[in-house]
Amino acid sequence: MQRARISLSGACARIHTNGTFYGWASVALTGVALYVTSRTSGVPLFAKPLAWASLVLYNVAAIVGTVTLGLGLNNGDQEYREWIWWAAMPLLVAIVLSGISVFGTVVRRSEREMYLSNWYFIVGFVSTAILEVVSALPYYQHGLGQVAVQGFYMHNSLGMWFTFLALGTAYYVLPKLLNRPIYSYSLGILGVWTNLLFYPVIGAHHFEFSPLPWWFQTLAIVFSVGMLIPVWAGSGNFLLTLRGGWEAVRRSPSLPFLVVGIAYYFLGSTQGTVEALRTSQAYWHFTNFTVGHSHATMYGFITFIAWGAAYALLPRATGKPASALATGMHFWLALVGVTMYVLALSAAGTAQGLAWVAGNPFISSVESAGPFWVARAVAGLMMFASHVLFAYNVYRMTLARHTPAAVASALTREVAAV
Amino acid sequence: MRSAWLLAGLSAAIYATLAFATGVWPGEALSKVAPTPGLRPLTPEQEAGRAAYVSEGCSYCHTQYVRPLAEDQVFGRPSVAGDYVYSTPELLGTERNGPDLTNVGLRQPSAVWNYIHLYEPRALVSQSIMPSYRWMFVLRDHALPGDLVVPVPPPYAPPHGVVVAGPQARALVAYLESLKQQPLGPVRRR
Numbered sequence: 001m002q003r004a005r006i007s008l009s010g011a012c013a014r015i016h017t018n019g020t021f022y023g024w025a026s027v028a029l030t031g032v033a034l035y036v037t038s039r040t041s042g043v044p045l046f047a048k049p050l051a052w053a054s055l056v057l058y059n060v061a062a063i064v065g066t067v068t069l070g071l072g073l074n075n076g077d078q079e080y081r082e083w084i085w086w087a088a089m090p091l092l093v094a095i096v097l098s099g100i101s102v103f104g105t106v107v108r109r110s111e112r113e114m115y116l117s118n119w120y121f122i123v124g125f126v127s128t129a130i131l132e133v134v135s136a137l138p139y140y141q142h143g144l145g146q147v148a149v150q151g152f153y154m155h156n157s158l159g160m161w162f163t164f165l166a167l168g169t170a171y172y173v174l175p176k177l178l179n180r181p182i183y184s185y186s187l188g189i190l191g192v193w194t195n196l197l198f199y200p201v202i203g204a205h206h207f208e209f210s211p212l213p214w215w216f217q218t219l220a221i222v223f224s225v226g227m228l229i230p231v232w233a234g235s236g237n238f239l240l241t242l243r244g245g246w247e248a249v250r251r252s253p254s255l256p257f258l259v260v261g262i263a264y265y266f267l268g269s270t271q272g273t274v275e276a277l278r279t280s281q282a283y284w285h286f287t288n289f290t291v292g293h294s295h296a297t298m299y300g301f302i303t304f305i306a307w308g309a310a311y312a313l314l315p316r317a318t319g320k321p322a323s324a325l326a327t328g329m330h331f332w333l334a335l336v337g338v339t340m341y342v343l344a345l346s347a348a349g350t351a352q353g354l355a356w357v358a359g360n361p362f363i364s365s366v367e368s369a370g371p372f373w374v375a376r377a378v379a380g381l382m383m384f385a386s387h388v389l390f391a392y393n394v395y396r397m398t399l400a401r402h403t404p405a406a407v408a409s410a411l412t413r414e415v416a417a418v
Numbered sequence: 419m420r421s422a423w424l425l426a427g428l429s430a431a432i433y434a435t436l437a438f439a440t441g442v443w444p445g446e447a448l449s450k451v452a453p454t455p456g457l458r459p460l461t462p463e464q465e466a467g468r469a470a471y472v473s474e475g476c477s478y479c480h481t482q483y484v485r486p487l488a489e490d491q492v493f494g495r496p497s498v499a500g501d502y503v504y505s506t507p508e509l510l511g512t513e514r515n516g517p518d519l520t521n522v523g524l525r526q527p528s529a530v531w532n533y534i535h536l537y538e539p540r541a542l543v544s545q546s547i548m549p550s551y552r553w554m555f556v557l558r559d560h561a562l563p564g565d566l567v568v569p570v571p572p573p574y575a576p577p578h579g580v581v582v583a584g585p586q587a588r589a590l591v592a593y594l595e596s597l598k599q600q601p602l603g604p605v606r607r608r
Contacts, residue, residue: 009549010475076507077477106422114422126426127433134437143502145449147510152441160433196429200436206512209485211499216444282487286514352514356489362517363545 014069014082020298021080021157022091023062028306029165030054030098033121035313036172037105040115046104050097057094061087078150080157081135092132099125116188117168123196124164131156144211151203151212151220159199162298166265166305167191167234170258173305173312174241177255178248183240187233194230198223205276208285224276227269235266253327257308260335264300268293283357288369289349292342299338299383307334307390314397319407322393330389337382344379348372454500456600460593467593470586472507474551481511481518482597494521494599501599516548523598530569532591533583538574554587 038045045051065087068074074082081088102125106118135153175182182188204212204220239262242249249255271293274280284290307330315321348369355365396402460468471477482505486496497520502508526532531542537555539546559579561567566583575581583591 010473010478013475013478072473074473076472077475077509077511078507079512103422103426109422112420114420114425118422119425122422122426123429123433126430130430130433130437134441140442140446140449142449142506143504143508144451144499145445145447146506146508147502148444148448149441150508152437152445156437156441196432197436200433201440203440207483207510209487210483210510211497211501212444212448282489285485286481286512288513290512356514359489359492362492363543366515366547367545 011070011072014074014077015066017080018065018069018083019062021162022058022065022083025162025298025302025306026091026095027055027058027062028310029162029169029302030058030095032169032306032309032313033102033125033165034098034105035317036117036169037102037121040111040117040172041105041109042111043105043108045101046108047101051101054094054098054101057090057097061091061094064090078146079154081153085136088132088136092129092136095125095132096129099129115172116182116185117172119189119192120164120168120171123192124161124168127156127160127164127196131160147207147210148204148212148216151206152200153203154206155203156200158297159195159202162302163195163199166261166302167195169305169309170238170262173254173309174238174258177252177258177312178241178245180241180245183237183243187237191230191234191237194226194233198226198230202227202276205281208276208278208281221276221278224273228273231266231269231273235262238262253322253324254308254311256331257304257311260331261301261304261308264296264304264338268296268301271296283353284349287349287352288345288372289353292345292349295338295345296342300342304334310390310394310397314394318398320397320400320402321407322396326389326393326396330386330393333382333386333389337379337386341376341379341383344372344375348376448499451499451503453503454498454600455603457500457503459504460596463589464593464596466585467589467591467596470554470590471509471593476519477509477511479511479513479515479548481514482520483510484518484520484599490518493518494524495602497599498602519594519597521597521599523595527595529591529595532594533566533568533587534570536587536590537568537570537581541571541574551587551590554584554590556582556584558582
């Protein structure tokens with residue numbers, strides 16, 4: 001009997017990346033954006049039914065996308081856009097609908113100035129809607145042409161979507177929790193424009209030494225160096241806002257997540273610039289180093305910011321606190337886990353690259369990475385355990401019943417933190 | 419800036435321009451390159467094998483691009499744009515947990531090796547971490563006429579009966595055998 005079965009390893013890679021991108025980070029950060037625009041604009045959310053429809057469509061896309069990938073149906077091995085078109089379409093509509101809600105709320109705001117976070121949200125939603133449409137059109141994507149579009153898509157889905165939403169989130173939550181203004185509004189605006197101008201150009205650095213035009217790759221590397229401007233402006237701005245506020249960080253359940261997010265934004269993005277240089281790519285391209293880097297950014301930066309926002313804003317919205325013990329365990333398991341994960345894969349990648357440059361037989365690069373993969377498995381288990389604790393805490397902050405005394409004591413703790 | 423409309427319009431204009439310049443335009447231009455001389459479109463069976471390659475996600479661990487670097491010389495000559503004319507969806511890949519396969523049809527011409535390797539990679543390379551693709555094979559008591567029997571060595575051979583390559587395995591091996599770089603002519607000096 002011929003068994004119809006799909007390789008678990010191939011399907012898992014795709015389900016993991018698309019699931020974390022569009023099933024987790026996109027939904028979480030869109031939720032934060034909807035909350036923040038309404039709060040900072042001083043008006044109720046514009047077109048609330050559209051936001052609800054967006055939530056439904058995000059989940060439809062995540063379920064359909066995951067199931068179809070598991071069945072071996074995919075859009076080719078195009079990283080981060082493997083979902084077949086009828087799973088990707090609900091995602092696009094979800095982004096557009098919640099974008100309309102975000103934009104309409106800002107347009108109808110009662111404040112005269114548009115708060116910094118809303119700059120990031122508007123540019124993020126507008127660019128991502130354009131990106132998703134452009135990259136979904138198939139007519140100009142054949143052979144090497146598709147490689148060019150893939151490099152463009154792969155990095156823009158990170159930079160124009162997650163980076164903009166996460167920075168907009170941090171620009172709201174950080175000053176809110178510290179109860180002080182952001183250090184520099186201008187540095188924040190500089191970040192908006194430089195991200196918008198530099199980010200779209202750097203995609204080809206995923207295909208260095210490929211047959212893509214050499215000048216096109218060089219341009220991508222130059223702009224990758226340019227990315228230091230928004231990264232250092234942003235992370236410097238956050239750190240200067242935090243200056244002297246470390247006592248509050250120590251007491252607060254949510255600020256530590258934001259601090260880690262900011263630190264990984266700085267480290268991971270600066271690493272990305274160094275990694276884009278041709279000399280680095282000659283050693284690290286195709287190795288696990290890249291996978292370590294993507295976890296430093298998508299997990300260390302984006303996911304920690306989303307967690308910080310959830311722990312900060314959900315209790316304010318529902319009046320229900322999270323479990324302090326579970327929050328602390330979540331934080332340490334996730335932080336130690338991701339740090340160990342990134343270090344293990346960076347070491348594995350370096351070992352692989354050195355084995356190739358030395359001209360050893362290919363299998364020696366697999367063997368040299370082996371011990372580090374054991375460390376990665378341990379780190380991955382810690383990260384997974386932290387997610388279970390987060391799920392429990394989300395339950396505590398939303399559906400669970402609390403006694404008034406517990407709510408009062410948690411509120412005291414939150415206020416005392418500042 | 420006080421107008422959300424101005425911010426949205428301006429960023430849309432800037433982003434659309436950059437998306438055209440760095441995504442659409444290179445995509446369109448590079449979709450029209452001429453094939454490398456000697457390169458042939460895939461046969462229907464090779465095409466089916468390529469579909470299995472995509473569906474199984476082989477390109478998450480195997481690249482199909484050779485760089486102009488000394489360390490890549492073992493995989494063939496540096497890839498050129500014309501090599502990819504019949505490769506949609508593209509399978510260049512971003513990770514090498516396994517070796518590059520651009521030229522595997524020349525490097526590993528033995529079909530028997532490929533069948534055994536797909537059935538159980540560790541039968542040939544003991545340290546391999548590649549998944550086995552046993553569901554592409556059929557186990558029979560006796561070979562039937564027209565069956566392609568795979569001589570799996572012990573200890574990986576089944577205790578009784580024979581291993582026969584299924585249609586998916588045959589298509590995949592046909593595709594792997596088609597992966598051969600065409601030699602480039604003498605380099606013209608400008």
